Amino acid sequence: MGERIDIPAHCFDSKPLFASPPEREVVDEVRAWVKKNPVYLWRGHTHSKPNAEEAGQIRYIxxxxxxxxxxxxxxxxxxxxxxxxxxxxxxxPLTxxxxxxxxxxxxxxxxxGHDFAVSELDERIKRESEQQFLLSKLGNIPAIMAGIRAAEPIAEYLDDLRDILGPRVQTLTGINLWSLVRSGSLNLIVETREGATSAYYATVAGATLLDPARRRYAKALLMAKQAIGAINLPFDPIKASDIDRSAAAKLMARGVNFAEDTLAAMAQARLFVSVLNTATLRNWAEQENARARLYIRRDGLQLYIGANQKEAHVIPLNPVIDRSIPRLSE
Ligand SMILES: [Zn+2]
Incomplete structure (x- = not known):
């Protein structure tokens, strides 16, 4: 135990200032006070040990x-x-x-009494945070749904592109693009005295566009719409029962997170067919110690792809590829 601290006598005086549970302002006042001052000097604090009767009831504010x-x-x-x-x-409460x-x-x-007060506080904090969350989001549902709808054509096209740049390009050119880029980085084979090793050349942007295992973006957006759409409107997060409010908060969080994650993933994935990324791939394949024979180039809404420039096929891109991906309102 450390040094004895001298506590002024008035700190031990009973201060029956709170006939009802202290409000939010008191919490804010205490939190601000203890940042810079001794806890025991706060104006409302009683430093005496509660007797058995007083200790019979307690609430953690x-x-x-x-x-x-x-x-x-x-x-x-x-x-x-x-x-x-x-x-x-x-x-x-007794004093x-x-x-x-x-x-x-x-x-x-x-x-x-302690266990009861802890669970009461935990439940109250959960209730208040769900209320705050729902109050901040419910009014935005129309805007969020509109944002998702605006993103749907882009999502569908990015899903189509996975088939086009995957199986269809392979049939057309013999090139398995996904196998070339799935690691996310492009490497060159370097011969050393110990044998051949792989050396980093560049990073591929948006390789997940081609990932055969990823969930379809259009499907993910649909799931987001279904989650948000399952909330019964109008919904009053203050008057609702605990069960209803928790359920609504979960649906809302699920829908918004799904939608935001999907839009972010789409923005990343479409970089795969950008002028810059296709140039990186093309330049990599030109290196004599790259393991691929690949020519790929983006020119406006045309994507050229083949084993070399001469044999390249033209894949027309849908103009939605350049549409801006909506941001969901805060
Ligand atoms: Zn103690």
Whole structure:
């Protein structure tokens, strides 16, 4: 145990300031206070140990964290020595006192009361965060759905391109593009005294466009729409039951995450057919120690691909390939 801390006598006085559970402003006040001041000097804090009767009822209003390296004495167990860095704002309904105390300390005084207060706080935090999340998103559903719909033609075309640049190009040219780019990097064979080794040449952008195992983007967007569409509107996250609110929050999060992840993946995947990426592939294949025979070039809406320039086939690209991919509103 460290040095004894002198606590002013008035800190131990009972301060029955809170007839009802402290509101959000009190939580904010405590969190701001403990950043710069000794915990036990906060105006609302009672530093005496609760007696058995007072300890019979407790509620954890919220938690707080002390700055790194700072520890505070605790009214319940160690009133004169540094003890905890993570605390609870504990409210005692029988007296109206508030104690700022260590998170595990009260357990020994009243284990059941402690466990109940912890789960009540956890549930309340979960409820409030779901409410906040839904309040911030529900109004945006029309915009989110419109964004997804606008992305659908691009998604469908990128899914088509996987077939075109995969099986169809292979039939046409004998080139298995996916096998050339699946690692994401392009290498050259280098002969050394120890034998042939592989040396990094460049990175391929958007190789996942060709990945036969990826979920179709159009399918992923459909799943996002279905998740968001399963929320019964109008939905009131404040009045809803815990079960309904949790279900709605899950659907909303699932739909938005699905959609955002898919749009980001699409933006990356279409770089595969960009002028820059096709040039990288072409230049790589021109190296005499590259293992591929490949000519690929993007020119406007035409993609040339073949074993060499002379034998290259023209693949016309759908103009949606250049359409901007929507951003879902915040
Ligand atoms: Zn304690």
């Amino acid at each position: 919220n938690d707080f964290v002390l700055p790194k390296g700072v520890e505070s004495p605790c009214p319940c167990c160690t009133p004169h020595h540094a003890k905890f860095g993570k605390g609870y704002i504990a409210w005692f 109206g006192n508030v104690r700022l105390m260590g998170q595990d300390c009260f357990r020994t005084l009243n284990p059941e």
